[in-house]
Amino acid sequence: MEKILEAVGKEISQAFVDAGYDAGLGRVTWSNRPDLCELQCNGAMAGAKMYKKAPMMIANDVLEGIKNCKAVKDVEIAPPGFLNMNFDPDFLADYLRQMAESDRFGLETDEKKKIIVDYGGPNVAKPLHVGHLRSAVIGQCVKNLCRYMGHETIGDIHLGDWGLQMGLVITEIKERQPDLIYFDESYEGEYPSESPVTVAELEEIYPTASGKSKEDEDYKAKAMEATFKLQSGVRGYRALWKHILAVSVADLKRNYDDLSVDFELWKGESDVHDIIPGMVQYMKDGGYAYISEGALVVDVKEDTDTKEMPPCMILKSDGASLYNTTDLATIMDRMKNYAPDRMIYLTDKRQNLYFEQVFRCAKKTKLIGEDTRLDHIGFGTVNGTDGHAFKTREGGVMRLENLIKEINDKMYEKMSDGRDMSEEEARKTSKQIALAAIKYGDLSNQPSKDYIFDIDKFTSFEGDTGPYILYTIVRIKSILAKYAETGRDVSKAVITSPDTKQQKNLMLEITKFSTMMETAYEELAPNRICAFIYDLANSFNGFYHETKIMTEEDEAKQAGYIALLSLCKNILETGIEVLGFTAPDKM
Ligand code: ARG
Secondary structure, eight states: OOOHHHHHHHHHHHHHHHTTOOGGGGOEEEOSOTTTOSEEEOHHHHHHHHHTSOHHHHHHHHHHHHHTOSSEEEEEEETTTEEEEEEOHHHHHHHHHHHHHSGGGGOOOOSOOEEEEEOOOOBTTSOOBGGGHHHHHHHHHHHHHHHHTTOEEEEEOOBBOSSHHHHHHHHHHHHHOTTOGGGOTTOOSOOOSSOSSOHHHHHHHHHHHHHHHHHOHHHHHHHHHHHHHHHHTOHHHHHHHHHHHHHHHHHHHHHHHHTTOOOSBOOBGGGGGGGHHHHHHHHHHTTOEEEETTEEEEOOOOTTOOSOOOOEEEEOTTSOBOHHHHHHHHHHHHHHHTOOSEEEEEEEGGGHHHHHHHHHHHHHTTSSOTTOEEEEEEEOOEEOTTSSBOBOTTSSBOBHHHHHHHHHHHHHHHHHTTOOSOHHHHHHHHHHHHHHHHHHHHHTSOTTSOEEOOHHHHTOSSSSSHHHHHHHHHHHHHHHHHHHHTTOOGGGOOOOOOOSHHHHHHHHHHHTHHHHHHHHHHHTOHHHHHHHHHHHHHHHHHHHHHOOOTTOOOHHHHHHHHHHHHHHHHHHHHHHHHHTOOOOSOO
């Protein structure tokens, strides 16, 4: 469907042409003085130079023509030549009726692309903490957004499941249970199907091992040896590692489930281990990689660089691979198996330079095609109300699980007064609202900015919050339900021309949907969606407070309100679905 400003602009352009001017001058924009008018056209000013004429004269020349346009009314000239106007109410109603009947509310999509979104990125054997929140929440939203825009989108968790961290865990398990069959290298039989460690044990084992290795050289050497054995395929080590992986992944799934975050691919760094030698050879053969101070590197500096751009290291001087190496091999693997047009990565912005190097290296070494797009969204830190990195009350790292529980409880408490639902329903609903509070609280910020995780603010039913949006949706749902209870069909109601300012405002807000979605996708900016649904919710509430909907006696008028509300609700629900949460029926 044509964007509303384009539809209006077309008519205005014709008026310019009819008066002997260039069509391009007829471009219209939303007014930057909404107190004066809804729309403006600055073409008379733009044309002044072109035609060596005073803007007022040009404006006067096109005035009559614009007055005859069907899309606008109340056209006025304001010095030095602005053309101010309002939407014609019938035109607006017609536009909204079309939106209501179109797929995706008239949003048109580009050529279908294949996109991989790499987000989550947790490390095996370490619990999720508050630092993992953003990658999961923003990543899920970006994935939903790409999908909504019509692209084939695959989410990959890219687990940190390889390298020294695994060697450390194995070493600590060996210290504690040296007689485990996995450490008997002469053993050739089957290994037990039961894991020798639980997830609770793992959570304690990793920090212990990591602490020991920092103090004890001997211990560190053992961990490196264990890593080497694991990576070179020693059977027992691989079998033990598989247990650690399975136990950890089951726990991660539960945590991500609680956040309504999911992944199509549960791949990890380990999955590309075997293709690294081939990739290294390819980079050497192509003349891309060379030895510098013992290490194998690829230069990624460009002439236009103003900041320092160190070479991308492929292998350390001892031949070991690095984080870079696995990421490059993963790119190679993805190109081979999925041939994506685009890959989008979500990590902390401290990895900005890192991804710049990796992307340049992938491009230079032709691991990707000419047109393959690589993007990195580097996000800011989650801070506490004291302005420092979010911590528990005791000052420790906040586990994601505990944070979610705290907000669930808080929401439940808030709901307990005067609710008319069962205990079970109240628990379920409070979880749903809590999720909206957490996700909206995060997503309403520009990703690259740090933000303050303010539990009181996020869980408030008023202001720019998730609960406020849900509350608005629930309010609309209840009006629609009441209407349906009178035996009438909401889906048969037809949008009518607005007769109040508030109704028109709400309609205008709705027309901005597709432009907003395109911008959100182009910028990969969930905050655009939040800003839009917040404005839309406000416009609805403005309308709701000024309008007697259920007591309106004119049936057609009432049906017009209902149809408008229904469209508004569908758009709000689409918005929150892309953000990654849903609304209850009551709250
Ligand atoms: N596991 C990594 C970390 O903890 C994040 C992985 C991000 N994705 C990637 N392809 N590098 O920093």
